Amino acid sequence: MASEIPITVCVDAMGGDDAPEVVVEGVKLALGKDEGLQVLLAGQEQVVVPLSGADERVIPLICSEVIEMDEHPAAAVRAKRDSSIVVGCKAVKSGRAQGFFSAGSTGACLAAATLNIGRIRGIRRPALASVIPTPTHPVILCDLGANVDCKPEDLLQFGQMARIYAQIVLGKDLPSVALINNGTEETKGSQLTQETYRLMEGSLPGFVGNAEGGDVFAGAHDVFVTDGFTGNVLLKTLEGSTKGVFRLLRDIIHSSLKTKVAGALLQSELRRLLTTFTADAQGAAPLLGVSSEVFVGHGSSNAEAIANGIDQTVQAVRRGLAAQIAAVATAPTKG
Amino acid sequence: MASEIPITVCVDAMGGDDAPEVVVEGVKLALGKDEGLQVLLAGQEQVVVPLSGADERVIPLICSEVIEMDEHPAAAVRAKRDSSIVVGCKAVKSGRAQGFFSAGSTGACLAAATLNIGRIRGIRRPALASVIPTPTHPVILCDLGANVDCKPEDLLQFGQMARIYAQIVLGKDLPSVALINNGTEETKGSQLTQETYRLMEGSLPGFVGNAEGGDVFAGAHDVFVTDGFTGNVLLKTLEGSTKGVFRLLRDIIHSSLKTKVAGALLQSELRRLLTTFTADAQGAAPLLGVSSEVFVGHGSSNAEAIANGIDQTVQAVRRGLAAQIAAVATAPTKG
Numbered sequence: 169m170a171s172e173i174p175i176t177v178c179v180d181a182m183g184g185d186d187a188p189e190v191v192v193e194g195v196k197l198a199l200g201k202d203e204g205l206q207v208l209l210a211g212q213e214q215v216v217v218p219l220s221g222a223d224e225r226v227i228p229l230i231c232s233e234v235i236e237m238d239e240h241p242a243a244a245v246r247a248k249r250d251s252s253i254v255v256g257c258k259a260v261k262s263g264r265a266q267g268f269f270s271a272g273s274t275g276a277c278l279a280a281a282t283l284n285i286g287r288i289r290g291i292r293r294p295a296l297a298s299v300i301p302t303p304t305h306p307v308i309l310c311d312l313g314a315n316v317d318c319k320p321e322d323l324l325q326f327g328q329m330a331r332i333y334a335q336i337v338l339g340k341d342l343p344s345v346a347l348i349n350n351g352t353e354e355t356k357g358s359q360l361t362q363e364t365y366r367l368m369e370g371s372l373p374g375f376v377g378n379a380e381g382g383d384v385f386a387g388a389h390d391v392f393v394t395d396g397f398t399g400n401v402l403l404k405t406l407e408g409s410t411k412g413v414f415r416l417l418r419d420i421i422h423s424s425l426k427t428k429v430a431g432a433l434l435q436s437e438l439r440r441l442l443t444t445f446t447a448d449a450q451g452a453a454p455l456l457g458v459s460s461e462v463f464v465g466h467g468s469s470n471a472e473a474i475a476n477g478i479d480q481t482v483q484a485v486r487r488g489l490a491a492q493i494a495a496v497a498t499a500p501t502k503g
Numbered sequence: 504m505a506s507e508i509p510i511t512v513c514v515d516a517m518g519g520d521d522a523p524e525v526v527v528e529g530v531k532l533a534l535g536k537d538e539g540l541q542v543l544l545a546g547q548e549q550v551v552v553p554l555s556g557a558d559e560r561v562i563p564l565i566c567s568e569v570i571e572m573d574e575h576p577a578a579a580v581r582a583k584r585d586s587s588i589v590v591g592c593k594a595v596k597s598g599r600a601q602g603f604f605s606a607g608s609t610g611a612c613l614a615a616a617t618l619n620i621g622r623i624r625g626i627r628r629p630a631l632a633s634v635i636p637t638p639t640h641p642v643i644l645c646d647l648g649a650n651v652d653c654k655p656e657d658l659l660q661f662g663q664m665a666r667i668y669a670q671i672v673l674g675k676d677l678p679s680v681a682l683i684n685n686g687t688e689e690t691k692g693s694q695l696t697q698e699t700y701r702l703m704e705g706s707l708p709g710f711v712g713n714a715e716g717g718d719v720f721a722g723a724h725d726v727f728v729t730d731g732f733t734g735n736v737l738l739k740t741l742e743g744s745t746k747g748v749f750r751l752l753r754d755i756i757h758s759s760l761k762t763k764v765a766g767a768l769l770q771s772e773l774r775r776l777l778t779t780f781t782a783d784a785q786g787a788a789p790l791l792g793v794s795s796e797v798f799v800g801h802g803s804s805n806a807e808a809i810a811n812g813i814d815q816t817v818q819a820v821r822r823g824l825a826a827q828i829a830a831v832a833t834a835p836t837k838g
Contacts, residue, residue, distance in 0.1 A: 240690065303751050313685050316693040350648050350735035355575065358651040358732045381736040382743025397693045398736055400685035401716040401729075405740045408717025413748040413780075416638050420772045430768035437755045437762060445748075 174204045176227075177481050178265035181211025182234040182252040183272025184474070185467045188215040191271065194474020198482075199225055201475065205482055208265045210256040229264075231255040237467055241275030245283060253277055257284035260460045267481040269452065271465035271474060278314050281455055281462045288490065290497035293318075294457035295326045296396070296464070297333050298403065301444050302387035308334045308343075309384060309392045312453060313400035320363040323347070327372045327393040329456035329493050334391045336487045337480075343390035345372055346379035348398060353378070360395065368393075381405070410445050452477030454484060456493060461485045509539045511562075512816050513600035516546025517569045517587040518607025519809070520802045523550040526606065529809020533817075534560055536810065540817055543600045545591040564599075566590040572802055576610030580618060588612055592619035595795045602816040604787065606800035606809060613649050616790055616797045623825065625832035628653075629792035630661045631731070631799070632668050633738070636779050637722035643669045643678075644719060644727045647788060648735035655698040658682070662707045662728040664791035664828050669726045671822045672815075678725035680707055681714035683733060689713070695730065703728075716740070745780050787812030789819060791828060796820045 179195055181188045188211055195207050196219075208227045209216040216228040233251035235244045245254055253272055257280040260268045268285075270277050274296065282294060297310035310330035315322060327345050334343035347368060349361045356378060357365065368375045376389055381402055384392050394402065417438070421431030431438075451473060452463035461484040465477035484490075514530055516523045523546055530542050531554075543562045544551040551563040568586035570579045580589055588607055592615040595603045603620075605612050609631065617629055632645035645665035650657060662680050669678035682703060684696045691713060692700065703710045711724055716737055719727050729737065752773070756766030766773075786808060787798035796819040800812035819825075 238688070303747060316685055348736060350651055350732050353573070361732075380743075381738070381740030382746075384740065385744040385747045394736075397685050397696075398733055401683060401733055401737055402740050403716070405716030405719065405737050406744045408715075409720040409741045409744045410748050411717075412638060412720045413745050416776060417752070420769065420776070423772070426768050427772060430765035433761050433765035433768075434755065437758070441751060441755070 173486060174206060175267070175482050175485050176206040176208055176265045177478055177485070178208040178210055178229065178256045178259045178268045179478060180252045180256050180268070180270035180272050181209050181215050183270040184465065184469050185237075186470070187271065188212075190469065190471045191474055192219055193471035194469070194478065195219065195226065196223070197471055197475035198478040199223060202479065202482060205478070207478070208259055210252040210259065229255060229259055235273055235276045237273050239273065239276070241273055242279045244273070244276050245279040253280045254284060257281050257462070260462070261285050267461035267463070267485045269463045269465065269478050269481045271467060271469040271477065274313065274464045277462060277464045278455060281458045285462065286459050288457055288459050288494045288497050291329070291457040291493070292325055293322055294455050295329060296453050297330050297456050298453040299337055299451070300384060300403070300406070302385050304387035306338060307384060307387055307390055307392060308338070309394070309399055309403060310456065311394065311396040311399050312403055313396040314455070315395065316397040318360065318395040320360060320367050323360070323364040323393055323395065324367045324372060325457070325497070327368055327375070327391065328496050330391045330393060331372070331374055332492045332496060333454060333456060333489060336484065336489055336492075338390055340390055342374050344376045345374045345391040345393060346376050346383065346389040348381065348392050348394035348402065349378035350380070351378065352380060385410070414442060414445070451480050454480070454489065459490055459494075461489055508821060509541060510602070510817050510820050511541040511543055511600045512813055512820070513543040513545055513564065513591045513594045513603045514813060515587045515591050515603070515605035515607050516544050516550050518605040519800065519804050520572075521805070522606065523547075525804065525806045526809055527554055528806035529804070529813065530554065530561065531558070532806055532810035533813040534558060537814065537817060540813070542813070543594055545587040545594065564590060564594055570608055570611045572608050574608065574611070576608060577614045579608070579611055580614040588615045589619060592616050592797070595797070596620050602796035602798070602820045604798045604800065604813050604816045606802060606804040606812065609648065609799045612797060612799045613790060616793045620797065621794045623792055623794050623829045623832050626664070626792035626828070627660055628657055629790050630664060631788050632665050632791050633788040634672055634786075635719060635738070635741070637720050639722035641673060642719060642722055642725055642727060643673070644729070644734055644738060645791065646729065646731040646734045647738055648731040649790070650731040652732070653695065653730040655695060655702050658695070658699040658728055658730065659702045659707060660792070660832070662703055662710070662726065663831050665726045665728060666707070666709055667827045667831065668789060668791060668824060671819065671824055671827075673725055675725055677709050679711045680709045680726040680728060681711050681718065681724040683716065683727050683729035683737065684713035685715070687713045687715060720745075749777060749780070786815050789815070789824065794825055794829075796824055
């Protein structure tokens with residue numbers, strides 16, 4: 169059914185810690201899973217031409233430059249006009265592909281997408297969102313670091329965009345949206361969050377008020393909105409502490425014969441937990457507010473994570489994520 | 504030795520979710536552990552008089568009012584002049600006690616301590632610090648929520664004060680101090696953290712640069728400095744996700760006979776982990792920058808946590824925490 173509508177996604181062959189090898193593997197996996205997928209593969213000739221020769225659904229998009237993870241994003245995008253990220257975004261703008269996926273520099277993708285694909289009319293600043301697994305149900309956190317210094321109007325738009333993304337990926341008609349704050353009471357907060365609270369209260373459907381950092385992993389609400397600085401710190405803290413506890417547990421299990429026996433008895437359940445709470449399974453984060461669907465994957469993505477990221481891009485294109493955001497952004501009144 | 508120098512700590516009998524009962528129990532525990540401790544117990548007559556009758560090292564400080572957890576801190580402190588928090592802080596100011604401990608409202612303690620005990624000369628704003636357990640070694644996080652909107656100069660002072668607290672409680676001569684940021688690179692950050700980085704680089708001994716949220720639980724450095732908004736979100740996220748994973752693990756262990764057997768084999772190790780990573784064991788957070796030692800415990804403190812909090816206050820008084828901060832704050836040059 170849905171998988172039969174043909175979609176072309178431009179994939180950055182050069183992005184990620186283990187690029188281009190894992191990207192090539194990921195593209196193969198993604199093509200195997202979705203018959204309606206075509207991949208416009210952006211990267212150096214020796215990478216993209218062999219794969220396009222082997223699979224007719226891969227179209228090579230040859231470019232000579234690569235933006236490295238540690239380069240200054242905006243400067244790199246300006247300087248490296250023949251990089252896979254810049255060329256890829258331009259291909260989306262020109263209509264050769266409907267969406268873009270990269271596991272490269274998030275900052276460079278943001279800069280290249282904003283510059284070359286453009287913002288949705290009415291959107292002040294694109295934001296990065298991500299699906300976070302929790303023990304009860306997945307939740308959305310936005311912004312994750314695209315905008316470190318924000319105004320209340322920015323946060324309101326992050327909430328409007330993230331709730332549309334939540335409707336699409338969580339399948340909920342009216343997702344609950346909470347504002348990350350240093351306390352749940354209405355009177356709590358920084359200048360930014362107090363003003364944002366007042367804005368959201370009047371104009372954001374599903375707004376349920378403030379939430380604390382611990383509410384994210386508890387799955388207390390569907391969408392959590394925050395500035396990109398706090399969102400980055402929150403996400404890194406959450407990932408670091410969950411992984412840290414799993415590591416402690418592994419060390420305990422490895423510590424004696426008795427505990428190794430216990431580990432063997434728990435093996436299948438622990439593996440399921442680990443799979444649920446590791447980054448690879450989560451895939452990619454959309455840049456909400458860009459005129460076409462752009463997704464950024466973890467730099468540490470393996471082939472499966474790349475394939476998941478490409479699939480997320482395809483699903484977002486099919487469900488019209490950017491078009492739905494555009495409809496809300498240009499609406500004259502309530503979001 | 505050290506425990507024989509007599510110290511009087513004023514304890515808020517009315518502070519905490521289960522006050523006054525657990526506070527009374529906690530005071531008894533603390534007195535049993537430290538022969539040099541005297542407690543000035545601030546609270547309602549029917550609470551403080553019986554205990555002072557039973558133990559000559561407890562001096563009653565009768566006051567009629569109680570500040571509740573959900574009251575607006577500054578307003579409550581102004582309105583309730585005969586509350587245990589206000590009366591307790593005044594007793595410290597007048598010299599009847601050397602330090603103050605409460606498991607009540609953090610905001611009210613901050614307001615009452617700032618107003619009635621006063622700031623150390625040269626300190627812009629008192630800050631809340633806490634010892635966070637990690638798999639490798641305890642670390643300090645500051646500020647935890649006392650100051651939600653900060654300037655770079657505030658963060659610099661938080662770093663100066665927290666490193667003195669780290670010297671005392673972690674026993675390290677030159678603790679490493681990192682700035683929480685949305686990336687480790689020097690160029691990363693909000694306007695606030697970028698300016699703070701430049702300030703700290705020149706004048707904060709032990710400064711090692713930026714750290715990400717995940718570095719806290721990883722124990723990557725000794726002291727982590729941030730504004731109170733981010734610190735609160737970080738701490739709540741860390742506590743929420745570690746407790747969440749422990750809860751998942753408990754559910755797994757309870758799910759079948761096989762996993763229950765595994766749980767029994769892991770019991771002692773898991774109990775040790777839980778003890779290390781639960782709030783009760785961590786005790787209290789000092790208000791750094793106040794002229795005397797003031798510690799605030801979790802509202803959910805049990806009797807043992809109360810006793811730990813009182814003991815932390817005593818130790819900080821004995822080691823001259825406030826005096827050491829004063830020496831740095833009024834120093835003409837480098838902190």
